[in-house]
Amino acid sequence: MYKILEKKEVAMRNVWYKVHAPHVARKVQPGQFVIVRAFKNGERIPLTPIMWDREEGWITLMTFIRGKTTMRMANELKVGDELLNVAGPLGNPAEMKKLGRVLAIGAYTGIVEVYPIARAWQEIGNDVTTLHVTFEPMVVMKEDFEKAVGRHIVEPVPMDMTKDMRENMKNVTKRLTEKVRELLETEHFDFVFMVGPTGDQKAVFQVVKEFGIPMEADLHPIMVDGTGMCGSCRVTVGGEVKFACIDGPGFDAYKVAWDELIARTGYYTDMEMLAMQEYMK
C-alpha cells in the first residue's frame, strides 16, 4: 500500500522519500502531517508531506537522521519496499489568509515543513520571504523555494569539526537570530512563521517579540498516536493545556510556554541516543 516510489539522500543526513499514499494525497492540506510507522514494533514518527499529487496518489516526505528509526529507514528501506503505515492527514491545516509581508523561517530540516505553507501563502497573494539557516552540507530545496516564493534566503553555517555538535548548533542559533534581527530592522514584515527545533523557535521568538510582530510556530513535541488520545504532545498555550496533534501544530508564539516545552521535548534524548548507539553496534 505505502510503496516507496523514490528515495534519495538529498543532503547530509536528509533523506527524501516519494511514497504511494493515495488517501493522504487526496486530502492533505499545507500544515498537516502524517504519522509513519516504517517497521514492525518500530516507533511512530510524525512527518510533514512536502509535495503531493492528488491524482497519482503520492506524497513526498523528508527525514533528518537523528535517531534509530530515521537511521534504520535510511539504511534498510529501498525503492519498492513498503512502509507499514502512513496515518493521516493529521492536525489542522495552516490558515490561508491575507497576511501581507511574511517571513517564514526554517531551521535545519524544519525548512521542508515551511515549504507547502509558504508556497500556498504566496499563491493567495502574500509576499513571502523564506529564510533557511542550517549547516552548509544540509541545505535542501533551494531551487524549489526560489520558484515558489517571492524571495528565498539561505544562511549556511560552516561545521567546525574540531568542536562538538552542541557548540556547532550554537553557531546556527546565533546566525539565525542575527539574520532575523537584521531583516526585521531593515524591512517591514507583517507576520513571522517558524519551524525548527524548539530552542531555536524560542530564540527567534524573543527577537520577534521586540518588534511586536505576530508570530506563529509549528510545534514539535513528542507525538505517539497523533489523534489526541495519548497525551504525549501536550503543550501549554495561553495557560491552557493543548494537544499539538489535534489543536495544532501551529500556535501563537506569544502564548506558548516555551521553557516547559523545551524541557518536555528533551525528556527522551538520552534514551534515543542509547537506542541509536545499540543499533550502530
Ligand code: FES
Ligand atoms: Fe498523542 Fe497528540 S500525539 S495526544
